Amino acid sequence: MKTSVILNTPACLLVLLGVMAVSCTKDATPDSLLKADQPAASDVAAAADVSISAINSNLSVNWDNYAHGVTYTSSNAATDFGNISSWVNNRAMISNGNLRITLLKNALSGAGGVIGNIDVSDGSAYEMDYDIRFHSQFDWSRGGKVGFGFSVGDGNTGGDPGWDGNGGSLRLMWYQTDAGRVFFQPYIYYKDQPGQYGDTFGKSYPSSGSITRGTTYHVHMYIKSNTGSNTDGHVQIVINGTVVLDRAIRWTTNDSKRLIRNVTFHTFRGGSQSYWQSTTDGYIYYDNLVVHKIQ
Numbered sequence: 001m002k003t004s005v006i007l008n009t010p011a012c013l014l015v016l017l018g019v020m021a022v023s024c025t026k027d028a029t030p031d032s033l034l035k036a037d038q039p040a041a042s043d044v045a046a047a048a049d050v051s052i053s054a055i056n057s058n059l060s061v062n063w064d065n066y067a068h069g070v071t072y073t074s075s076n077a078a079t080d081f082g083n084i085s086s087w088v089n090n091r092a093m094i095s096n097g098n099l100r101i102t103l104l105k106n107a108l109s110g111a112g113g114v115i116g117n118i119d120v121s122d123g124s125a126y127e128m129d130y131d132i133r134f135h136s137q138f139d140w141s142r143g144g145k146v147g148f149g150f151s152v153g154d155g156n157t158g159g160d161p162g163w164d165g166n167g168g169s170l171r172l173m174w175y176q177t178d179a180g181r182v183f184f185q186p187y188i189y190y191k192d193q194p195g196q197y198g199d200t201f202g203k204s205y206p207s208s209g210s211i212t213r214g215t216t217y218h219v220h221m222y223i224k225s226n227t228g229s230n231t232d233g234h235v236q237i238v239i240n241g242t243v244v245l246d247r248a249i250r251w252t253t254n255d256s257k258r259l260i261r262n263v264t265f266h267t268f269r270g271g272s273q274s275y276w277q278s279t280t281d282g283y284i285y286y287d288n289l290v291v292h293k294i295q
């Protein structure tokens, strides 16, 4: 994943060419001149680390610096997020200072949306905020994964439960019941999850009634690692000021996997059955992302 990001980035190709040029020069240069060349070579390497594969502790992105209607490319994403995997250029656009993600019709999971993982500085406590809005014509279908979240250790998702104690993840879903109620719900993988798929803890936002298209919702998340095999970690989800989930949790039991490693950006329909699909393309808007490493 990292390799593809690097190779797709024109700036890095330039850096690679630069490194090649330096080493060619070095090969033909008498030892007495090598010392003068070396600082230039290390400067090039340092610049590559910062511009291509930044591992950030804090993020603040409002997309206001992009023109309306432009594609939000993998290199834009790398500039704003740092080291992010699996960007899909033709499903990401700037719309009036928002990031707009397209969910393709008749498709599920990564085939129809975006599944990006942002490698952030490993930490034991993080918080984030962002705004999210569904397009005025959005087809809810059954639901999907949505928004930014966090992964712990191995970052379990996708029906791979955290039972082995090596990882977990904190994400949101939107979900529509058979009766037509639509809401956000927690979707959490962790050591003590009761079933194979993510735990909702029976919580939703709103607790009754539905979310609506064209409305901006503000999401706040807080995550804290547990220590050892103790249930002394924490998870909190607050939407529009309403506490949806706030509890102690045991993410992992393998202490070497206890830290928060990535910010997730998973936006897609699914579920695996075809009734999660839609017959129309759908748009979800994001704005005002702030991620903060607490410790």
Ligand SMILES: [Ca+2]
Binding pocket: 062, 063, 064, 096, 097, 098, 287, 288
């Ligand atoms: Ca904005």
Ligand SMILES: [Ca+2]
Binding pocket: 119, 120, 121, 122, 260, 261, 262
């Ligand atoms: Ca990391």
